[in-house]
Amino acid sequence: MSEGSSSTTSVVEEERLNWRRGSGPESGDVVVYWMQQAQRAEHNPALEFAITTANDHDLPVAVVFCLVDDVPEASLRHYHFMVEGLHRLDGALRRRGMAFEVLRGQPDRILGDLNHRMALLVLDRGYLPMQRRWRDDVEEATDCPVVEVETDVVVPVDVASDKLETAARTLRPRIHDHLERFLVDLATTPVSRSSVPGGDRPVSLARSLSDSSISSFPLDRWRTELDELPISREPGPVAGWTGGTPAARARLRAFCRDVLPDYATRRNRYDVADSCSRLSPYLHFGQISPVAVAVAARSSGAPADEVDAFVEELVVRRELAINYVVHQPDVDSFTSLPRWARRTLDDHRADERPTVYTAAELEAGKTDDRVWNAIMTAIRTDGWVHNQLRMYWGKQILYWTNTPGHAFRTLLDLNNRYFLDGRDANSYANVAWCFGRHDQGFQEREVIGKLRPFTDAALRRKGDLDAWVDSVTGGDDQAG
Ligand SMILES: Cc1cc2nc3c(=O)[nH]c(=O)nc-3n(C[C@H](O)[C@H](O)[C@H](O)COP(=O)(O)OP(=O)(O)OC[C@H]3O[C@@H](n4cnc5c(N)ncnc54)[C@H](O)[C@@H]3O)c2cc1C
Numbered sequence: 428m429s430e431g432s433s434s435t436t437s438v439v440e441e442e443r444l445n446w447r448r449g450s451g452p453e454s455g456d457v458v459v460y461w462m463q464q465a466q467r468a469e470h471n472p473a474l475e476f477a478i479t480t481a482n483d484h485d486l487p488v489a490v491v492f493c494l495v496d497d498v499p500e501a502s503l504r505h506y507h508f509m510v511e512g513l514h515r516l517d518g519a520l521r522r523r524g525m526a527f528e529v530l531r532g533q534p535d536r537i538l539g540d541l542n543h544r545m546a547l548l549v550l551d552r553g554y555l556p557m558q559r560r561w562r563d564d565v566e567e568a569t570d571c572p573v574v575e576v577e578t579d580v581v582v583p584v585d586v587a588s589d590k591l592e593t594a595a596r597t598l599r600p601r602i603h604d605h606l607e608r609f610l611v612d613l614a615t616t617p618v619s620r621s622s623v624p625g626g627d628r629p630v631s632l633a634r635s636l637s638d639s640s641i642s643s644f645p646l647d648r649w650r651t652e653l654d655e656l657p658i659s660r661e662p663g664p665v666a667g668w669t670g671g672t673p674a675a676r677a678r679l680r681a682f683c684r685d686v687l688p689d690y691a692t693r694r695n696r697y698d699v700a701d702s703c704s705r706l707s708p709y710l711h712f713g714q715i716s717p718v719a720v721a722v723a724a725r726s727s728g729a730p731a732d733e734v735d736a737f738v739e740e741l742v743v744r745r746e747l748a749i750n751y752v753v754h755q756p757d758v759d760s761f762t763s764l765p766r767w768a769r770r771t772l773d774d775h776r777a778d779e780r781p782t783v784y785t786a787a788e789l790e791a792g793k794t795d796d797r798v799w800n801a802i803m804t805a806i807r808t809d810g811w812v813h814n815q816l817r818m819y820w821g822k823q824i825l826y827w828t829n830t831p832g833h834a835f836r837t838l839l840d841l842n843n844r845y846f847l848d849g850r851d852a853n854s855y856a857n858v859a860w861c862f863g864r865h866d867q868g869f870q871e872r873e874v875i876g877k878l879r880p881f882t883d884a885a886l887r888r889k890g891d892l893d894a895w896v897d898s899v900t901g902g903d904d905q906a907g
Contacts, residue, residue, distance in 0.1 A: 437479070437614040439472040439576065442583045445552070447562075449572025452484045455546030457622065457630050460490045461538055461565065464558065465551040465578035466512055467672045468519035470613050470716035473551040473576035478525075478616045486546055487622035489526040489630045493534040494644050494656075498557070500843040500850055502659040504810055508847055510649050511670035512714045517646045519672065524621035526630045529644040534561045539568030540638045547571065551578040551713070554752050554852050556759075579710075581718050581742045582609050584753055591754035594865045598747045599739075606742065612722050662845055665810040668708065675709035679720055682706070683727035690729070691736035697813035698890035698898075704737075705811065707848035710745070717741060747865060748856030758855040759839060761832040761862075768863025771876030772831040778874045784827045786837050798883050798892060799823050801899040803841075810847035815889055821861035822881040826874050835862055 452458060458481040465471045474490070481488045492513060498505075513529060520527040530537050538548065550562055552575050566573055577583045582605045592598040622630040633643050644652055668674075682704040686693065696702040709715045721741055724734050757763045784794055792803035802820045805812050812820070821838055828834040839858045843849040860866060861878075868877035886892045 435612040435614050437475070437616050439476045439479075439613070440583075440609065442586050443472050443577040444476070445575040445577075447550075447566050447573040447575055448570075449547075449574075451572060452480060452486060452546035453572055455544055455571060456486070457481075457544055457628075457632075458484075458486050458488045458547045458549065459538070459541065459545045459632070460488060460549040461534065461551075462490050462492050463534070463551055463561070464553045465713040465716070466492075466509070466516060467714055467716065468516055468523060469615060469672065470719040471551075471713075472578050472613060473549050475613055475616055476574070476576050477547075477549040478618055480547060480549075482616065482619040484546065485620065487526075487620040487626070487628035487630055488618060489528065489622050489632055490520055491537065491541070491632060492527070492529045493537050494529050494531045495533060496531065496656050496658050498850075500840070502662055502844065503653070504662045504664055504845075504847060505850070506653060506656065506658055507664040508668060508670035508708060509712050510646075510653055512672065512712055514646045514649045515671035515673055521623050523615070524618035524623055524626055526622040526624075526632070527646075528632050529646060530633065530636075530641055531644050532638075532641040533564075535564035535568040536638055537636075537641055538565045540636050540641065541632055542569045542571055544632065544635055545569070545571040548573045550575040552576065552584075554584070554749050555850070555855075556752075579713055579717060580746050580749060581721060582606060582746060584746070584749055587746060588750055592747060592750050594867075595743055595747050598750060599743050602743050602746060606738075610718060610721055610725070613716075613718065662807060662810070665808070665847060668810065668847060670708075670712070670714065672709075672714050675706065675715035678704065678706060678709070679715065679723055683723055683729065687724060687727055687729040687733055687737060690733045694736065694740075695815055695889045697815040697886070698892070698895040703813065707851075707853070708811065711848045711851045711853075717745065745853060748852040751856045751859070751864070752852040758859070761835045764835075764859060764862050764864060767868060768878065769831075771868070771871070771878065772825075772862070775874050775876045776830065780826055780829065780874060782827060783829050786840075789824065789827065789837060790841060794827065796823065796883075797900075798886070798896055801896040805899050806841070806845045810845060815886060816895075817857070818861075818881050819883060819886055821858060822875075822879075824861075825878075831862070 458477050460474055460477040465473055477488045517527050548569060548571050582602050586605055587601050620628040622628055686701050693702045721738055724737050752758050755763050792800035794800055802812055802816045824838050825834045828837060842854050842858055863878050866879055869879050871877050872880060
């Protein structure tokens with residue numbers, strides 16, 4: 428049940444902290460926060476913990492972001508949105524008295540090279556395999572105290588559950604047991620020792636680097652610097668999306684005012700512009716905090732049932748996805764799917780498919796299904812589509828590929844390369860959902876066996892499908 432108001436704290440909950448080495452600052456002249464998951468200067472428990480600890484030890488805080496240019500499946504589409512956000516963050520951190528440096532290179536090389544400066548290294552927690560690997564490598568490359576802070580969930584993952592949850596129904600009561608305790612607004616703590624140029628303890632970490640392969644990424648020239656990065660240029664940036672916390676905050680305000688008051692009835696309307704928050708890319712890059720979003724929703728004055736419906740998506744569904752990637756190995760592999768789902772797909776392996784398309788035909792949206800083609804076009808162009816359209820899009824691929832394993836790989840690849848919110852815990856959990864994860868068996872059918880079907884008739888019940896397809900194609904689409 429939602430409650431109207433929430434309190435504010437300046438203390439980061441003990442359950443968000445994991446001391447990976449040591450228990451407080453030791454020798455070194457600065458507390459360094461290596462920002463990775465939580466790319467924001469507000470409502471960020473890792474940042475606030477770094478500040479309060481530094482203040483207690485009369486130390487300055489500096490924030491470092493390691494720009495890695497070989498992240499699998501990431502392209503200019505994602506880098507543009509992220510770096511635009513970092514550019515806005517630069518000003519916000521400086522205004523709070525903290526030096527912010529974006530350094531190009533692998534996190535373990537950069538932080539290993541800065542080891543001698545760090546009285547304490549603060550990390551934010553990341554859940555995906557690559558994020559976990561980065562943190563393990565950084566811990567190994569340093570010998571200073573290291574604390575990891577859980578920044579991007581409402582209920583800390585290990586507090587909610589210590590095992591792989593079967594479905595939303597099993598995680599929901601566990602989340603609700605702790606929700607009130609963790610749905611608390613986090614206050615900002617003033618920095619005692621300013622580390623910005625002109626402050627009383629200016630810090631330049633870039634000047635202490637000895638590894639010449641590491642270079643600075645100047646945010647004041649971010650657009651031209653992006654042109655130089657050796658990253659995939661396709662797909663490119665999407666129009667209509669501005670990266671960064673100010674844009675996320677503006678979107679949240681508009682959502683709470685215009686959409687939330689009837690979110691429960693409107694949220695499945697894929698054919699109207701504003702039926703949901705469209706915050707997923709901002710949540711993915713940590714440009715807004717899920718706690719701050721939930722607190723804003725609760726204090727918006729929207730009816731309790733509507734707020735509860737939103738909290739169900741934002742907290743229960745989103746944190747179910749995080750539980751999945753934390754506890755399920757090989758989330759990028761078909762073998763990660765539940766046994767019943769693999770078995771039923773195996774039973775139907777030999778069923779005749781209506782048509783088999785190549786991965787390139789699917790990517791280009793060249794099938795005989797005009798609805799699917801329009802969705803794929805929107806994904807390529809806009810980098811985001813409504814959840815209902817994603818469900819139809821994901822479920823169809825099984826019919827058009829010769830093996831379920833190939834269907835799984837194709838869907839995950841398209842999802843992660845094209846969606847602005849791709850490469851997220853939600854990406855892996857929802858692609859897996861198309862193949863039975865967090866779901867139950869249904870009446871057996873050709874090709875998909877006991878998996879839940881999702882037809883265009885379901886889309887037609889929820890909105891004006893033809894009008895939506897026309898809005899994408901301009902009415903002159905051709906299948907095939
Ligand atoms: C095949 C398929 C692929 C998907 N791929 C992604 C992906 O790559 N990245 C991604 O973030 N989401 C993915 N989703 C989940 C969902 O479609 C998006 O999170 C949602 O559409 C984002 O829109 P919104 O921010 O307006 O959501 P809102 O309705 O405003 O909900 C608020 C937030 O709740 C969370 N949420 C909403 N729906 C879900 C859900 N089904 N599962 C988990 N969390 C949810 C999101 O963080 C979302 O931003 C996928 C769903 C499907 C069916």
